[in-house]
Amino acid sequence: MGKPPSLSDETVAIDRRQQVRVVANGSVIVYGLETARGRLANISSAGMLVRLTESTPRCRCGEPVDVELHLDRTGATWLRFRGDVVRSDEFELAISFISVPIDFADIVQDALVSALEGAALPHVLLVDPNAQRRAPFAALLRRAGCRVAEVTAPLDAIRHLGSSAIHSWVVAIASTIPAATADELQRFLKESDAPVDVRMLRHESPTSSLAWFTATTRRSG
Incomplete structure (x- = not known):
């Protein structure tokens, strides 16, 4: 080469x-x-x-x-x-x-x-094994001004949070993950000391997911 x-x-x-x-x-x-x-x-x-x-x-x-x-x-x-x-x-x-x-x-x-200048914008960790849904939704989040990291599995999410230099994440967990696994990840993150805000995505459409995500972000802000 x-x-x-x-x-x-x-x-x-x-x-x-x-x-x-x-x-x-x-x-x-x-x-x-x-x-x-x-x-x-x-x-x-x-x-x-x-x-x-x-x-x-x-x-x-x-x-x-x-x-x-x-x-x-x-x-x-x-x-x-x-x-x-x-x-x-x-x-x-x-x-x-x-x-x-x-x-x-x-x-x-x-x-x-x-x-540091972008620290005021949400840092979103998107956990979704469905690439056809994950990629368009991630693109919409980035267009909305979010910093987005993508993983496909709960264990990957835990590893990413453990190695990240970012101190605060919004973790968006897709409903396409088996319900028991998604609930277990949500419970684990909420019980941990990590400063994360956990959201469960209940919509299949990237646009509807973004609308729901934006609405819940405003309510929790």
Whole structure:
């Protein structure tokens, strides 16, 4: 596979004493012995977590890699830096940075500021195994100004909440999950110490789900 253009000489070493993890979105290409592509899950000044778009692992733990990142932001350009794979499975790659562009710390800081500016908007975790319903509803939530994460199963929801840097979530659980499982997840989250607001989605139409979600959000706000 082809390698990306070489890094500029203007790179900096990583100071790992202060690491702020930022939940951000972007496209990632990882060049190692083979090439892996995915979506950015979170990033800090010391590394990133990538959710792979293909289920087959493409990089080995300990393998040095070149990385290209394009953040989903207006005016963003492709960023190039080097790192080591510190964790690899069929779904995710964790990469520890070796060197980054000279302005990379500013870019991470800008992403953090953007995340803080959006903190007043609802962060929604959508739990729905039905992709044909989940994706359109998630798109409508994003158009309404929400920050949305999507999972297909209750255990995935619990893992996501446990690893998230966001401190407050609205968890929307779809009625397409078996009733006993959905009720168990709702009960677990309400009894936990996690600052989450649990909603049960009772509508199949994405539009009606959004209308109901908006109405209940206003009542609870």
